[in-house]
Amino acid sequence: DIQMTQSPSSLSASVGDRVTITCRASQGIRSDLDWFQQKPEKAPKRLIYAVSGLQSGVPSRFSGSGSGTEFTLTISSLQPEDFATYYCLQHNNYPWTFGQGTKVEIK
Amino acid sequence: EVQLVQSGGGLIQPGGSLRLSCAASGFTVSSSYMTWVRQAPGKGLEWVSVIYSGGATHYADSVKGRFTISRDNSRNTLYLQMNSLRAEDTAMYYCAKDGGEARGPLGYWGQGTLVTVSS
Numbered sequence: 001d002i003q004m005t006q007s008p009s010s011l012s013a014s015v016g017d018r019v020t021i022t023c024r025a026s027q028g029i030r031s032d033l034d035w036f037q038q039k040p041e042k043a044p045k046r047l048i049y050a051v052s053g054l055q056s057g058v059p060s061r062f063s064g065s066g067s068g069t070e071f072t073l074t075i076s077s078l079q080p081e082d083f084a085t086y087y088c089l090q091h092n093n094y095p096w097t098f099g100q101g102t103k104v105e106i107k
Numbered sequence: 108e109v110q111l112v113q114s115g116g117g118l119i120q121p122g123g124s125l126r127l128s129c130a131a132s133g134f135t136v137s138s139s140y141m142t143w144v145r146q147a148p149g150k151g152l153e154w155v156s157v158i159y160s161g162g163a164t165h166y167a168d169s170v171k172g173r174f175t176i177s178r179d180n181s182r183n184t185l186y187l188q189m190n191s192l193r194a195e196d197t198a199m200y201y202c203a204k205d206g207g208e209a210r211g212p213l214g215y216w217g218q219g220t221l222v223t224v225s226s
Contacts, residue, residue, distance in 0.1 A: 044152065049206055094165050
């Protein structure tokens with residue numbers, strides 16, 4: 001199975017901060033890497049597909065980058081509505097695997 | 108507009124069976140690839156199963172042989188038949204549709220349905 005190591009597991013940040021979350025795959029996954037946001041008691045929502053594709057309706061302050069085994073989600077200027085938990089997902093090999101999540105909290 | 112409306116969760120005893128439903132509108136289930144994902148209380152996301160438009164299916168090892176993913180084209184509905192349920196299957200279960208032109212498997216999500224396995 002491909003392991004997705006996501007870091008950090010949590011972070012505290014202020015509105016306006018630049019935030020970066022990383023996912024490292026245990027082997028190459030080409031561009032089969034997506035990012036999701038989940039707010040409490042809500043279904044996850046896809047933000048980024050295929051490493052860097054911005055899901056329709058998602059603000060442009062969210063961006064994704066990376067290749068091979070290392071991938072990054074960046075929020076350029078954190079907004080109040082961005083406080084949530086973020087997950088990466090690899091769907092290159094079965095079983096598809098998620099990172100363990102990064103909880104973004106208010107500083 | 109793509110909509111996924113889930114039903115079928117509840118409290119079930121260990122060893123029991125339950126069928127989850129995911130009624131779709133705004134697209135055709137048989138032309139899409141559909142996925143089930145679960146989330147145990149307070150835990151992260153776990154992929155469960157996928158069914159492709161051609162009918163091919165895949166499962167997580169933790170549910171293989173116990174869960175079956177299927178669809179009813181006439182009802183435009185996705186199902187997850189869960190047998191031999193265990194306490195560790197307790198979770199919120201989500202169905203999801205591929206992203207369409209925006210690639211990838213989990214572009215649209217249902218609201219989730221809670222399954223609690225307990226005596």
